[in-house]
Amino acid sequence: MLADAEKNGPKPAPLIEAFRRTWGRMIIGIGAALLGVGGFFLMTTFIISYGTDELGIDKSVMLNATVIGSVVEIVVLVVAGRIADRIGAWTVCAIGGLVTMAVAFPAFWLVDTGKPALVYLGVGLGIGALSIPYAPIGAVVSGMFPEAFRYSAVAMSYNLAGVVAGFVPLLATSLTGAANGASWGAALLLMVIAACTAAGSFASGSLMRRERAARPAGDRVEVAV
Numbered sequence: 001m002l003a004d005a006e007k008n009g010p011k012p013a014p015l016i017e018a019f020r021r022t023w024g025r026m027i028i029g030i031g032a033a034l035l036g037v038g039g040f041f042l043m044t045t046f047i048i049s050y051g052t053d054e055l056g057i058d059k060s061v062m063l064n065a066t067v068i069g070s071v072v073e074i075v076v077l078v079v080a081g082r083i084a085d086r087i088g089a090w091t092v093c094a095i096g097g098l099v100t101m102a103v104a105f106p107a108f109w110l111v112d113t114g115k116p117a118l119v120y121l122g123v124g125l126g127i128g129a130l131s132i133p134y135a136p137i138g139a140v141v142s143g144m145f146p147e148a149f150r151y152s153a154v155a156m157s158y159n160l161a162g163v164v165a166g167f168v169p170l171l172a173t174s175l176t177g178a179a180n181g182a183s184w185g186a187a188l189l190l191m192v193i194a195a196c197t198a199a200g201s202f203a204s205g206s207l208m209r210r211e212r213a214a215r216p217a218g219d220r221v222e223v224a225v
Helices: 002-008 014-054 059-087 089-112 116-134 137-142 150-166 168-178 184-217
Strands: none
Touching: 014 059, 014 089, 014 116, 014 137, 014 150, 014 168, 014 184, 059 089, 059 116, 089 116, 089 137, 089 184, 116 184, 137 150, 137 184, 150 168, 168 184
């Protein structure tokens, strides 16, 4: 080992090498993972503040809504995971992104009523929809990277998605303020995040299909994206 190191020099740092070889795939991974993290922050951290500060809803109602949403999430994770085993992980992630885009505005409209039952329904609907891609996202992201860089690349993708997601509540608050307290800004933000996940999932599916088709030709460490 020492002789090999002296002859070829030290191996590059895994993280740097992973970024150099797979940076394009990392961007796709960040997009695919964004809804499960950023969307969750939006429908929990932000929604509590929005409901209490902008709509005057009792804080206990908003907290109960997030608890109900968490129960819905557990059910959705199990169901979505089972479906992913049958039709493919990236397909479920893409569907989850599209479903979340469709329910983003209705979920906020339900919360805007201020009626506890409808608030529970709106938060549960939003969290349930964004939980669909969260169930199989691990398989989607890990499946995009070559084994030589998988651990570092997956870790970087998830962590960068978390960094971006950390700004979601602040951005949603700014958009709500710009909209004079209306929810359309936050709902639109949820749609954009969901669109990123749908696009990232479709892109990951394309990559994995292409690699499966080329697999008989041999595994390659150099990746095109």
